[in-house]
Amino acid sequence: MATFLEKWVEEIALLTKPDKIHWCDGSEKEARELIKIGIEKEKLNGNPVFHELNKSTYPDSYLHRSHPNDVARSENLTFVCHADKETAGPNNNWMDPKEAKAKMNTLYSGCMKGRTMYVLPYMMGHPDSPYAKACVQITDSTYVAVSMRIMTRLSNIVIKKIGNTDKFVKGIHSVGELDPARRFVMHFPDEGLVMSFGSGYGGNALLGKKCFSLRIASCLGLKEGWLAEHMIIMGIEDPKGKIIYVAAALPSACGKTNLAMMQPTIPGYKIWTLGDDIAWMNIGEDGRLYAINPEFGFFGVASGTSMNTNPNMMKTLKANKFYPTLYTNVGLDTDKNEPWWEGMSEAPKNMKDWQGKTYDGKEKAAHANSRFTVSINNCETLSKEFDSPKGVPISAIIFGGRRSSLLPLVYESKSWQHGVFSGSIMGSETTAAAIHASGVLRRDPMAMLPFCGYNMGDYFRHWLNIGKKMKNAPNIFFVNWFRVNEEGKFMWPGFGENIRVIKWIMERVIWKGEAVETPIGNVPTVKGFDTAGLKDVPASDMEKLFGVNIKEWGEELKSIEEHYKTFGSKMPAELKQEYEALLKEYQK
Numbered sequence: 001m002a003t004f005l006e007k008w009v010e011e012i013a014l015l016t017k018p019d020k021i022h023w024c025d026g027s028e029k030e031a032r033e034l035i036k037i038g039i040e041k042e043k044l045n046g047n048p049v050f051h052e053l054n055k056s057t058y059p060d061s062y063l064h065r066s067h068p069n070d071v072a073r074s075e076n077l078t079f080v081c082h083a084d085k086e087t088a089g090p091n092n093n094w095m096d097p098k099e100a101k102a103k104m105n106t107l108y109s110g111c112m113k114g115r116t117m118y119v120l121p122y123m124m125g126h127p128d129s130p131y132a133k134a135c136v137q138i139t140d141s142t143y144v145a146v147s148m149r150i151m152t153r154l155s156n157i158v159i160k161k162i163g164n165t166d167k168f169v170k171g172i173h174s175v176g177e178l179d180p181a182r183r184f185v186m187h188f189p190d191e192g193l194v195m196s197f198g199s200g201y202g203g204n205a206l207l208g209k210k211c212f213s214l215r216i217a218s219c220l221g222l223k224e225g226w227l228a229e230h231m232i233i234m235g236i237e238d239p240k241g242k243i244i245y246v247a248a249a250l251p252s253a254c255g256k257t258n259l260a261m262m263q264p265t266i267p268g269y270k271i272w273t274l275g276d277d278i279a280w281m282n283i284g285e286d287g288r289l290y291a292i293n294p295e296f297g298f299f300g301v302a303s304g305t306s307m308n309t310n311p312n313m314m315k316t317l318k319a320n321k322f323y324p325t326l327y328t329n330v331g332l333d334t335d336k337n338e339p340w341w342e343g344m345s346e347a348p349k350n351m352k353d354w355q356g357k358t359y360d361g362k363e364k365a366a367h368a369n370s371r372f373t374v375s376i377n378n379c380e381t382l383s384k385e386f387d388s389p390k391g392v393p394i395s396a397i398i399f400g401g402r403r404s405s406l407l408p409l410v411y412e413s414k415s416w417q418h419g420v421f422s423g424s425i426m427g428s429e430t431t432a433a434a435i436h437a438s439g440v441l442r443r444d445p446m447a448m449l450p451f452c453g454y455n456m457g458d459y460f461r462h463w464l465n466i467g468k469k470m471k472n473a474p475n476i477f478f479v480n481w482f483r484v485n486e487e488g489k490f491m492w493p494g495f496g497e498n499i500r501v502i503k504w505i506m507e508r509v510i511w512k513g514e515a516v517e518t519p520i521g522n523v524p525t526v527k528g529f530d531t532a533g534l535k536d537v538p539a540s541d542m543e544k545l546f547g548v549n550i551k552e553w554g555e556e557l558k559s560i561e562e563h564y565k566t567f568g569s570k571m572p573a574e575l576k577q578e579y580e581a582l583l584k585e586y587q588k
């Protein structure tokens with residue numbers, strides 16, 4: 001008797017009509033075979049799907065070039081198909097589930113003719129974790145199949161785990177013709193189903209990542225009382241060997257991955273990496289919040305990554321423990337057959353750009369969203385607790401943003417509710433800070449705007465409710481590495497020096513280290529903040545970095561009011577009260 005899973009695969013095969021069906025077992029041998037097919041047989045836009053890089057300097061590493069029109073997530077073609085539009089909220093594109101399915105089925109009809117259908121059984125989370133979820137993705141792309149082996153726990157053991165049940169998350173993916181006019185990413189939260197067509201790019205095609213682990217999982221979390229968040233997870237060890245764990249949400253281009261793998265400048269401190277993108281957080285039996293990273297790899301931005309900005313990542317890329325490492329849309333040093341991207345080092349003499357054209361120095365060699373895909377197992381700073389089934393207890397949650405003014409380097413919220421308020425108004429300036437210009441501000445609550453699978457008003461309420469259920473709720477902090485002085489220069493050096501901020505957070509959590517109250521929360525005192533050995537930050541700038549002047553908040557308060565209005569009657573009264581309290585401080 002065929003199992004539910006087998007019948008489902010059969011049904012999709014009848015629709016998509018592949019030449020062959022390959023059930024993946026997740027082995028290294030199989031990954032090597034898929035890579036070989038991608039090198040020798042398959043073509044994408046005229047290029048082989050994989051190009052083998054220098055065997056001695058970049059062993060087991062391959063270059064992939066996407067179609068030039070397929071280099072980032074397509075938020076405008078991404079839909080969340082709840083039964084009604086209100087449930088999806090103003091933060092999502094919505095389509096009626098029946099209409100969406102009909103549309104996708106038309107696209108899928110016969111789309112795998114001449115191709116192989118790969119069936120990928122995988123776990124998000126360690127199989128022993130009560131929080132892990134079994135999933136199966138169907139795809140017709142070797143690049144996606146190999147990427148999923150790196151990014152998830154892909155194994156045929158998952159098929160046994162699923163047995164003859166329907167308890168698995170389903171993903172259907174076809175690259176189609178890579179035509180943006182025939183490209184959609186559709187989510188069906190009620191069915192635990194994602195349907196994707198027309199793109200091979202990470203977030204559109206690796207359906208375990210943003211599609212399942214955030215959009216669908218956030219809906220599950222709402223129903224079941226947990227949180228699926230766009231957060232890094234890391235451990236901080238102090239010189240005495242004490243470790244606390246924190247989860248942090250920063251909008252893109254704020255150094256999230258660098259923070260998760262930071263090499264601290266204060267002697268004796270260590271950062272232990274658990275995740276760089278997604279955290280699932282449940283309330284444990286002791287009433288504390290526990291986090292797991294459901295993923296198994298990093299899909300990080302290559303451009304800008306270097307021995308200066310993220311030495312641990314550069315080492316991870318060369319560690320060569322878990323097969324293979326992929327580079328997507330980076331430049332190629334043709335003399336050395338090595339990957340290259342802006343920010344890595346001096347540009348090599350002879351190079352092909354990310355599209356395979358001869359590099360002439362006029363345009364970028366690597367696409368700004370060029371990526372590496374590498375197993376988290378290759379990371380030297382991986383925490384021993386990474387595979388812990390129950391996860392790590394979270395002592396602090398950190399939100400952040402890129403703000404040239406108003407927000408201090410770090411502040412601590414007054415309560416869980418106040419912390420949810422600070423997360424809900426989180427935003428980032430789209431341009432790097434110019435002199436006194438505040439850039440264009442994009443509000444991105446909890447860095448979840450493109451990833452929350454339901455109405456964000458309900459999401460804020462869910463956060464408030466989780467706070468009420470915990471016995472020892474984590475303190476909530478807010479960081480801003482990007483404040484500028486009167487000359488428009490960044491005042492904070494960032495990167496490894498961020499350990500000073502993390503140290504203060506640790507001290508606040510453990511023994512209520514020194515702080516002063518301000519209308520927006522508690523900020524460090526210059527005296528109570530470790531500046532020993534800190535170069536190039538004058539004492540006057542330290543004062544400014546911690547400064548809060550509520551009288552400057554007029555525009556900001558108006559903008560928060562506008563932001564809250566978009567969620568209409570779904571906006572929780574508690575957060576409006578926090579807003580009113582801040583407004584009063586301004587009007588005093």
Ligand code: SAT
Pocket residue numbers: 072073201202203204209210299
């Ligand atoms: O493509 S991903 O969503 O995985 C990465 C990103 O675009 O943030």
Ligand code: MN
Pocket residue numbers: 230277
């Ligand atoms: Mn992300």
